[in-house]
Amino acid sequence: MMTANAVVLRPKKIRKVAWACAIGLVAVFTVVGLLLGNTPTGVIFRTSDQVAMILLGFLLAGGVLLLTRPKVNADATGISVRNVVTSHRFEWTDVLSISFPDGAAWARLELPEDEYISIMAVQAVDREYAVKSVRALRELHKAVHNQR
Template sequence: MTTAVAVEFRPKKIRLVAAVCAVFLVVVFTIVGLLLGDTPTGVIFRTSDQVAMIILGVLLACGVLLLARPRVRADAEGVEVRNVITSHRFAWSDVLHVSFPDGASWARLELPDDEYISIMAVQAVDREHAVAAVRALRELHRAARG
């Protein structure tokens, strides 16, 4: 079996769900913002309140889109794991195993001293895509470690 020079994986299903949710949030907050000015409650909403409601929807949508950010890149030298906020690069010599524990939501890199880092780009809900990703990462790890 030949190993690829470099591989890159991103989650599939969560990207779709995050995009749909982000659009939904922007639409709902825009509608609510536009309808704020016409309420029978006696409360006076100004244009700035309406704009703030729309901006809040956009900010929440951006937060949801962070869930689509995870990525894992690997090559013969090492692996780069980018999760929702953090990003780490490891040489294969620093990685003990690439594992996907039973019942876990995502794969992980086992590191020395009982530490590990989650690979949120390889998610259980992606099934065959996750299996292919773990196999490719293990093959690169095996080739690099000898």
């Protein structure tokens, strides 16, 4: 999404896949947890075991949903990149360029001294959306540098 002076980006496909997987995990672990009570093996599963199995499904689903976290907010003052676990904020003067190397899973910010930060919100699997996103970030980066 791009407005006059701001760009907000989130991945598309991974969000759908992550939500589907999370719902599937909760469903499977709930069914397994509920069916644990009656087994012909002689093992006795208590209510606490069943609850633990269901909670495990929710915990795994929460882990999968971390993949929906990536987001980019960029405006004339700089760019904020939130990945699965980390968040970074850079002024445009600190960013050399925005690149998407061949074969890479996601775009990245090129920084001084051969450093870079991955932009997990712009993923190769999103194809045309990824292309438009990189172009929007590059235009904003260029516009800010041309004003200086």
